[in-house]
Amino acid sequence: MMAKNEFLPFATADGANVLSAEDYQTLRSRSNGFSAGVARSQELNTVWRQASVIAHVVAQFIADTNNSDVADDGDLDKLQAGLIQALSKNVNNTVPAASLKTAGITQLSSATDSESETLAAMPKAVKAIVDNLSGGRLLNIQSFTRSGTYTPTPGTRKVKVILTGGGASGG
Structure with a gap:
């Protein structure tokens, strides 16, 4: 059965007594x-x-x-x-779901570690990532040729370590 609409139009007939x-x-x-x-x-x-x-x-x-x-x-x-x-x-x-090729509705997320291509980052998540990246700069490069202790310089927030093995040494 068709839904009923009780809000009816008024004076819609041709020649209705209305102003132009x-x-x-x-x-x-x-x-x-x-x-x-x-x-x-x-x-x-x-x-x-x-x-x-x-x-x-x-x-x-x-x-x-x-x-x-x-x-x-x-x-x-x-x-x-x-x-x-x-x-x-x-x-x-x-309105379709949004994708890389289609504009549409998308779900928002505040996650900073998401790999989703269907979620949109909230400003809070973007700020956290930018804050994490923008504070870093290359302060120093250190090479170690023997065992030792690394002491970071003031202001260091991250350290990237690359280990290369040279094989066994005689002894």
């Missing part, structure tokens, strides 16, 4: 509101049509997407929840 778009655009009451006195049906019908048409379209989107009735019962929280649910469904169903 040009006349409505220049209508002084559009910016100031209507004053006391005789109401002009053409002006009011135009206002009601504009409001009702957009309300109907949004409500129909909610009904169709969520496959649930949209009631004109004044329940703003329910209407808002339905709109959020419909928007979420629509985005999740129409």
Whole structure:
């Protein structure tokens, strides 16, 4: 069964008693509101049509997407929840997952050791990596030809060690 939308459009028939778009655009009451006195049906019908048409379209989107009735019962929280649910469904169903070749939705991560190609690094993770890399510079090269103790120079944060074996020595 098709979901029911109780938000109905007003004055949408051909020849409806409404102002032209040009006349409505220049209508002084559009910016100031209507004053006391005789109401002009053409002006009011135009206002009601504009409001009702957009309300109907949004409500129909909610009904169709969520496959649930949209009631004109004044329940703003329910209407808002339905709109959020419909928007979420629509985005999740129409926007693809991001990849190196496709723009889309991606999951964020604060991991600094990830090898994933489907996660996006959060600023915290990027900062941690940059902080880790930016503080380093080559301070010294030391070569050892015999056993000894290495004492790092002040400011050393990392040490790269390359060991090369030379074979057995006679003795």
